[in-house]
Amino acid sequence: MIANLMLQLCLVCSTAVESSVQPTGRVVEYDLVIEEKIMSPAGKAVRALTVNGGIPGPVLRFTEGDTARIRVHNRLKNETTSTHWHGLLLPPIQDGVPEVTTPLIHPGTTRTFEFLIRQSGTYWYHSHTHLQEQLGVYGSIVITPQKGEVHRADRDYVLQLSDWTNEDPHEVQRNLLRGSEGYAVRKGNRQSLVGAARAGALKEYLGNEWDRMMPMDVSDVAYDAFLINGKPRSELVARAGETVRLRLINSGASTYFYAESATGMMTIVAADGMPVQPVKVKRLFIGMAETYDVLIKVPSSGHWEFRTTAQDGSGHASVMIGEGGGKTHLAPEVPKPELYRMEHMMDAALNDDHDSLHDAERPGAPYELLKSPGSTKLPKQLPVRTVPLRLTGDMERYQWGFNGKTMAEEALIPVKKGEVLRFELVNDTMMHHPLHLHGHFFRVVNRHGDHSPLKHTVDLPPMGKATIEFEANEVGDWVFHCHLLYHMMAGMTRIVTYQDPLPEDQVPSLHSSGAHGAVKGHHDHGGGAKEWNGSRWVNLGEHGHEMWSFWGEASAQSHMSEGSLNLRRRHDDFYINWEAGWQEVEDFEYEVDVLYERYLGPNVRAFGGVRLTNEDEAENRGVAGLRYRLPMFVWSSVLVDTEGDVELSLSKEFAVTNRLSVFGEVAYDTNTEWEWSAGASYWINQPVSLVVQYHSEFGIGGGVVVRF
Structure with missing residues (x-):
């Protein structure tokens, strides 16, 4: 046992975190049971995944030097699960990323995690399997x-922040992948001509349209609700004059x-x-x-609100x-954010003075x-390697x-023990990204x-930049990803992989579900x-394949009727479009x-395929062409068919x-000539x-559009 703990101690040294913590010899044990339950966090009874029957799961409390022994029991009927100990320094096999560092926890089975606690502070745990974090795990x-808190408080409370949707998270992901504006409509945030005019930003709105800049x-x-410790509203006891420590944890799937x-x-x-070093703020962005x-x-008797507001102002x-x-x-x-004024949004995102x-x-x-209270300077004698990473x-x-x-296209960031890795981060997108x-x-x-402060997660605002650096003093494979859950699932993930040999006891015996085969550029063994x-070979887990979506x-x-069926992945679309009419035609x-279609x-x-029709003076034929988006988001296309006819639209x-x-x-169309519609x-x-x-061709009419 002592030899194993000392091995773990060597394995978990990390950038500027002192390794002077002495093992206490105390083993602190917990049992975590993950199971399905019907709950109503937002007033509607829906399926949830709970830890020990609740959302969130229990607070795990340790003292530096303890040994944690945590048994995770999977009581789900048909789903594997996992548990990642977010922010903790531990051997890679204990990190909990399924099929990358740690075996899956199959239904009806238990996995025991055991590691030395060699740091202090506020951290959290969550599932790293699919979208289970959004469901409550x-x-x-x-x-x-070991020496007690430096900053004493009369009360000490954990406030775990989260977001909740009554919708199945997989349906959320599918709606995002299809480019639906439904969520913006629900929040009243969809940009429009009238909205721009009311905001006095019509010029900016039309300018963005001309520049083909997405809203x-x-x-x-x-979201249907925002929660603190699983509830939209709750109370904590404190007396007038007392100092209260609040341990804030943002466990939101996609909410700042x-x-x-x-x-x-x-x-x-x-x-x-x-x-x-203590610093005062009026409002904290997390x-x-x-x-x-x-x-x-x-300050005095009464009730004092501590409020956490979603960045988009929706609750x-x-x-x-x-x-x-x-x-x-x-x-x-x-x-609320001024969505039409990009300069205002950028100023708010980039303020750093x-x-x-x-x-x-x-x-x-x-x-x-x-x-930082102490120096975090890295050893001068270590070689420094800069890794430019643009967020796209x-x-x-x-x-x-x-x-x-x-990640399915490029998964690894190789590193060798004993060097300093300096990530030069540049955000080329118009979204915030929290990188962990x-x-x-x-x-x-x-x-x-x-x-400079030590962190394990850094927010990069739209068009923002940051430099982070750390000493490569680990072994194994460590995930680096956007912690906006749906961004991670859509590809914003890498694995920092040590090229040094992996100790034998850190090599996981991984058992894949077999759901995903090899991906181009990768191998399936x-x-x-x-x-x-x-x-050596690095396991890529669930992120090592392209996501497919259908709608x-x-x-x-x-x-008349018109519509489409679409099957999409990263660069590829397979679809069926139709237009049919029966009014004002024989x-x-x-x-x-x-x-x-290829993105x-x-x-x-670019696209190619077949066109099937029963229209007069037309026949079934092969087609190929290009679509190009013009200023003002006008889509243009040119199509050539196997009969030599050309269509422009x-x-x-x-x-x-x-x-x-x-x-x-x-x-x-050079064959059927003009056709147009408006509505x-x-x-x-x-x-x-x-x-x-x-x-x-079919005149005027009306009806409904159904999306599925």
């Missing part, structure tokens, strides 16, 4: 320093939060578990997967701190305020990655130089996709395109209001819209 970890939003999903207390300024004393310890002082959760009786004091409202972080109504991450994505297709590639590195702390290089890191849309109108007419860039597609949709759109299309649609909900449309 998460909880918190509190580790007390900005600050959250991908419309602004935290603010009615008691006044908060004092940050730790970030991601690591101590920082990215997914980050943790902050803050101190507040209760908040509250804890009332105080004791019975007295006045209720509410925290201030956070102004001392004054703006204190005074901004919508501040960014407080990294420039954070200063396409919101329309919901594809995210690094340097233009998803497993098994290490890194320096977030800021104005404090040698005292009977245990799922793998990639060669220069010295459809069809209209049923009084005079016989029922149809035209069906069965096509393959060549945000504005260019233009199409455009305009959002008039949040729910009302107008659209039009005109086409000229309007009104969004009822995610599955249904109303539509009225005039078609040059």
Whole structure:
């Protein structure tokens, strides 16, 4: 046992984290049971996944030097599961990333995790399997320093923040992959002509349309509730004059939060578990997967609201701190984002000076305020290797990655023990991305130089930059990914892989479900996709394959029907489009395109396939062509068929209001000549819209559009 603990101690040394913690000899044991349950976090009874019967799971409490022994029991009927100990330094086989470092936990089985606790602070745990984190598989970890807390408090509370959707998370992912604007409509955030005019930003709106710049939003999903410790509203006891430590953990799947207390300024004393010199803030911006310890002082009797507001302004959760009786004091409202003014959005995202972080109504991450109490400087004698990583994505297709590639296309960042890895991060997208590195702390290089803070997660705002660096003093494979759950699943993931030999007891016996075969550039050796890191094979797990998604849309109108069926992955679309009509024509007419389309860039597609029709003067034929997006988001296409005919077309949709759109299309075919249509649609909900449309061949009519 002692020899094994000493081996683990050597394995878990990390950047600037002292290894002076002495084992206490105490073993702290927990049992975590993951099972399915019907719950109502947002007022509607839906399927949830719980840990020990609740959301969140229990708080796991340790002292530095303890040995953690945690048995995870999978009581799910048909699903594997996993548990990642977020922010903890431990041997790679204990990290809990299924099929990458740690075996799957199959239904009806138990896996025991055992590792030395050699750090203190606020951390958390969650499933790293598919979208189970969104369904409720998460909880918190509190580790007390051996010498006690430096900053004493009269009360100590964990506040675990999260977002909740009544929708199946896999359906959420599918809606995002299809490019649906349904969530923006639900939140009232869909950009439109009327909305721009009301905001006094019509010029900016039309300018963005001309530049083919996608509308900005600050959250991908419309949530049904925001929670603190599993509830939208709750109370905590504290007396007047007491100092309260709040351990804030953002366990949201895709929500940034602004935290603010009615008691006044908060004092940050730790970030991601690591101590920082105390600094006061009025409003704290917290990215997914980050943790902050803050101190507040209760001014007088009564109830004082601690509020966490979603970044997009769509809702908040509250804890009332105080004791019975007295006045209720509410925290201030956070102004909603000005979505039409990009400069305003960028200023808010990129503010990094001392004054703006204190005074901004919508501040960014407080990294420039954070200063480590001790030096975090890395050893000078170590070689430094810079790794440029550009954060890239396409919101329309919901594809995210690094340097233009998803993990399925480029999975590994090789590293050798004894070097310093410096990640130069540049965000080329218009979304925030919280980037988390497993098994290490890194320096977030800021104005404090040698005292730059240590973190395991860093937020990168739209068009923002950051430099993080760490000493490669580990072994094995460690995931580096965007902790916005749906971005990670869509490809914004890499594996930092040590090319050094892996100790025999750290080689997991992985058993793949067999659901995914080999991917181009990878190999499948009977245990799922793998990639060669220069010295050994690395398991890629569930992220080592391209995601496929399927959806459809069809209209049923009084005079015609049109629609499509789509099967998509990263660069490939297979679809069937149809148009059929029966009004103002002698016989029922149809035209069906069965096509393959290749994504060549945000504005260019190439396609080919067959066109089937019974229209007069037309016949079935092969077709091929290009689609190109012009300024003002006008789609143009040129099509050539096997009969030598050419078709040119233009199409455009305009959002008039949040729910009302107008659209039009005109086409000229050298065989059948002119055809055009125009209409309007009104969004009822995610599955249904109303539509009225005039078609040059079938006349005018109306009906419904159904999305599935």
